[in-house]
Amino acid sequence: MANQNEILNSSKAPEPVGLYPHACKVGNLLFLSGVGPRERGTKKIPGVELDEAGNITSYDIETQCRSVFQNVKYILEDAGSSWDKLVDVTVFLTNMKADFATYNRIYAEYFKDNQPCRTTVEISSLPTPIAIELKCIATI
Template identity: 80%
Template sequence: MAKNNEPLNSDKAPEPVGLYPHARRVGHLLFLSGVGPRERGTKKIPGVELGAAGSILSYDIEAQCHSVFKNVKAILEDAGSSWANLIDVTVFLTNMQDDFATYNRIYAEYFQENQPCRTTVEVNKLPTPIAIELKCIATIGD
């Protein structure tokens, strides 16, 4: 379980791409850094095909959604929280026009029981060649 105001890094979620923790607990709140769909221990991104120069040739938003939700769940559980304790989710998409309907359908599958506040925004680019990233806040017990 995450201790108050100490950084937490999950051994199940992908390694951060910079100098930041996966999460930090403050009182009864758990703040997650931006979480993407990469797989732990590799630079592999589910559903992404990259060209020789690292440009995105194609991507599957559905595969990325499932992967990012799995990564968020792993961080929450490693911190002593859970999916049901999510209270706020900010979602960053790189292509709102093409991806929102698919993302929204998959999001609804994962949030049938718990319905946290949600904000979805389109961004021009994310730090790695991904199409979705989540920033979350959850509650956590003593």
């Protein structure tokens, strides 16, 4: 029996900023595209202040982390999975030195009962003015 890929989009998570789905189901695995902290239906980014040119003037990594985790939950639930079924999480931070300790503390709150594999990397920027993005794999 061949695996059939099923494209899935959440009605609650923010709209993708490019041509990609929120998730793709392959067999009993769910692969999530990169998920940031934006809110659905708006360009508002929780915890981010921008100047008139769209440059970040300040940001709150804790607010962004909590928003990203909520968006991941939306996608998982809309796809028939759940937070406790996450098996792998890749985290992209734009400022490891300033943000890792806060992110790591919040991560521990959300993942105390389920501990998926995790990789955290620092990158220079993301496509929108955000400081964190998650890439996840879960089971269904």
